[in-house]
Amino acid sequence: MDAVPPPGTLAAAAPELDPDLDADPDAYEGDAEGSELPPDRFLDRERSWLAFNERVLELAEDPAIPLLERANFLAIFASNLDEFFMVRVAGLKRRIATGVATRSASGYQPREVLQQVWDRSRELMLRHAACFRQGVLPGLAAEGVELIRWPELTEQEQSRLFTLFRQRIYPVLTPLAVDPAHPFPYISGLSLNLAVVVRNPVSGEEHFARVKVPPLLSRFLEASPQRYVPLEDVIAAHLEELFPGMEVLATHLFRVTRNQDLEVEEDDAENLLQALEKELMRRRFGPPVRLEVEEDMAPEVLDRLVRELKISAAEVHRLPGPLDLTGLFGIAALDRPELRFPKFVAGPHPDLAEAGAGSAAVPDVFAALRERDVLLHHPYDSFSTSVQAFLEQAAEDPDVLAIKQTLYRTSGDSPIVHALIDAANFGKQVLVLVEIKARFDEQANIKWARALEDAGCHVVYGLVGLKTHCKLSLVVRREGDALRRYAHVGTGNYHPNTARLYEDLGLLTADPQVGADLSDLFNQLSGYSRRTTYRRLLVAPRSLREGLVRRIAAEAEHRRAGRPAYVRIKVNSIVDEAVIDALYRAARAGVRVDVWVRGICAVRPGVAGLSENIRVRSVLGRFLEHSRIFAFGNGGDPEVWIGSADLMHRNLDRRIETLVRVADPGHRASLVALLEAGMSETADSWLLGPDGEWRRRGTDGDGAPLPNVQERLIAARRRGRGPALN
Structure with a gap:
């Protein structure tokens, strides 16, 4: 899992945020039938989203919840808010700037909504920091898990971390000076950065520099068992190694959130993959939408950042350190089961267990579905012994002739993708609709699309102008002189990891009507069918x-x-x-x-x-x-x-x-x-x-x-x- 997990990977994660940048997504002209209803009948979308994230924060504040789970909810809150700024706030700002924003369905003007979002976000971020410092931090310390700052380390711990700094941190650091010969550097989105002020002891002249905190290293370093210190503290304590001969006067941590929306031209579907790859490169350089700084940052340093980043005062958030509490995902993963929810392991669905002649056996999914439909409820019903087994058995079964599949998100080492590749290698017809525009999973899906193509699968990217978000599998099997279709229709992604964390439903069925419907729909997605009516869809x-x-x-x-x-x-x-x-x-x-x-x-x-x-x-x-x-x-x-x-x-x-x-x-x-x-x-x-x-x-x-x-x-x-x- 990345330091900042992609949306949709953790319990209580944010709803996907996908604004329509060509028009205000909240704009609603109403209809003749709706004219008798009061105009204030809709709640505001942005404030409702912030209220959702406040509910996540309430879980972090709840003393009845185990401490590492509370730390996890703090990290989820931070990750959610990052995405909210990258997508919704960025989209709202762009619509205002381009003049396409209109009054929302809830009756608010866009600029009014934006101001409310800034104000409410600031309140929640301060409350989030207080929950960490006053609740979770001392609670963890009482259980022997200490998150401390550099001055609180023992001499032995500092010495150990200095060795770590020299061996693993120093080689990847790049101090960047800012002066007439060195322009202000590009600050990547969500990166942690040290603003450093140094003085030349000979001339007395002061200089500004930026040091990026390496994102591929652990956010919190273990100084000794169960004692952790922020990575930026270790770097700040050894800046003289980066600026030899200079006097380090001040260091301040800051973090920039950038617009991460995609604008992909889909006029030419054949070039969609290349266009998306180009846009992914451009997305790295989106304009800033938020600047987080530690509350003790010197005014002159903050003024320089605001000026260089071209950001407004309303977009500056002064917070108690440490910044970026998404790093708590690493702390929440510590092996302290007594500080977590009691472990729960999903079992096989009883109907499938019976088909496997016992709960420990691999079920014969096709035999089970010939008897009855199976309604799955994840994570209470095992994904691996149901949906995953369905596709793996289809790949290996010599009587299976074809598999058709949609993929919106999946795991890094996906058994689903491997099953589809195996099926193609076994000579089956395999059609995979890969949604390469799935937000923040675009790069991973491009990789899977190419791997599937290399294996001989037919890979398509859906319909121009539309994302394919449906969760569908269709297996065509020869049984005697006839063909039978088996299907899975789900509410969640074909992602074995999140299937253990997400509550989702799925229907496994051999019903002829569902099979016929999915055949028609896949034909529409891969060809030119214009069917609009279905039997059970x-x-x-x-x-x-x-x-x-x-x-x-x-x-x-x-x-x-x-x-x-x-x-x-x-x-x-x-x-x-x-x-x-x-x-x-x-x-x-x-x-x-x-x-x-x-x-x-x-x-x-x-x-x-x-x-x-x-x-x-x-x-x-x-x-x-x-x-x-x-x-x-x-x-x-x-x-x-x-x-x-x-x-x-x-x-x-x-x-x-x-x-x-x-x-x-x-x-x-x-x-x-x-x-x-x-x-x-x-x-x-x-x-x-x-x-x-x-x-x-x-x-x-x-x-x-x-x-x-x-x-x-x-x-x-x-x-x-x-x-x-x-």
Whole structure:
């Protein structure tokens, strides 16, 4: 894992941030049907995102959570905020500068939103630093894990670190002077840097220099067992080695966040790969959007940085050191199990274990799917013995003729990719749709695309102008004189590592309708098909929004006719105005609407005359809640869908997304029960009020901690109660 992990790799990580830079993503012109609804019915998107990250911070502040997990949440908060500035703040600034920004759906002017973001971010960053210094730091010290500064080291520790400096740090340092002969150096995004002021003892003249803290070295160095010091402290203590003969007057740490958005021209699909590689190089040099400095930085040094970086005073954040607490990921990974959540290891899904003649055997996935559909719930159900086994067996099975696969994100040494390469080597037809525009995974996906091509796989990059975000596998197998199609439709990436940290759903099925739908969709993605209707799928951008809005409206009709009616939704983010307006109208008709959202939420619940029947909850915990579920009462015959789509403009208009209708009555009941558990009044969660404020309900009336839905599911699996969804 990198020092700053890519989005979507850790529990409670940020929602993906993907602004539309050609137009304001929050702009909403409304429609004729929506004219009767109040204009202030949408909560602001940027402030809702910051409220999400505040919930992550509350986990770090929670003394009931183990200390290393709290350190992990501090690192997640910092990483999330980095991405927020790199993407959302950068995009907002660009839209303002180019004049395309308009009033948002929540009614705020873009400049007003930007100022609110700066002010609120500063408050949260100071609170984040206080949590580290006043809560987690002394707590870890009490458990024998000390994060200290250079003056607190013993002489023996300092001597040991000096040896380390000479051997491993000094050779990679490059001091850069700033004077008329040496222009101010380029400062790479998210790098830690020392601003150094030195004086020539002969002339008395003072000089400015910059020293970059090497990003490939550990952020915190172990001075002695369980005692760690920041890398920049070690460098600062030995600057005389870098500036021999000069007097070091001052050193100050600073960090720059840059615009990391991509602008790729897709007019020529054949050159998309080359265009993206070129843009990735350009992204390194995006304009600054934030400057973090230690609070004791000298005014003249700060003035120089502001001037040279061409950054405004509002974008400067003075913080207590140390900066960049994403480095706490390394501390959180220490081998101190008593300071972490109790270990949980996923088991095989019982239906697949039976097909393997025992829990220790490798399941025969195809035999299991000929008997029944299998509904998977990760991380409670093992990914390796289900989805991974499905593709590995398909690669080796001589009766399998073809495999078709989408890849949005995967792991560094991906068994999924290796299975696809093996399948091609065995002579099977392998089609892989690699989304090379997956944010911050572009370089890795380019590498995998080339490896797959070299192995003889047919690799395509999707449709021009659209990201392919759906999670699909299709296997075509010869069985006797006929062909049978086996499919997997999921809510999460084909990523074995994150499958242990992300909560996701997947449907393994041999249902002919799903197989036919996936065949049609893959033909559209790889060829020129223009199919817009499917048997058991809703597909964006053609039919997904319209399909959901129509079903929400149908619930209102069921309610008026006295039939059972409800809408229950679980997503990462919900900002799409058309869907939200449909929910408001259904709620006005008396339909109970439950929304379980992890991140951004523009729904304003509990407003008299508008949304009294809408409840909104958020659950954060050791796993990142990532699945998407859409359930409808449907007059007493519940209809449930799962898939890859969040309710955002980018998902519904600018991505290929899929939802699959769950056919098995038992699976539908399990999913409805899961939604009810997440909305339970006796579960730890955050409740959204009509004022847009989130309030945690973490204890019962007697002050005892409430378990969240994740803890209940873990407990059920440990008791051997069968599938996680049961």
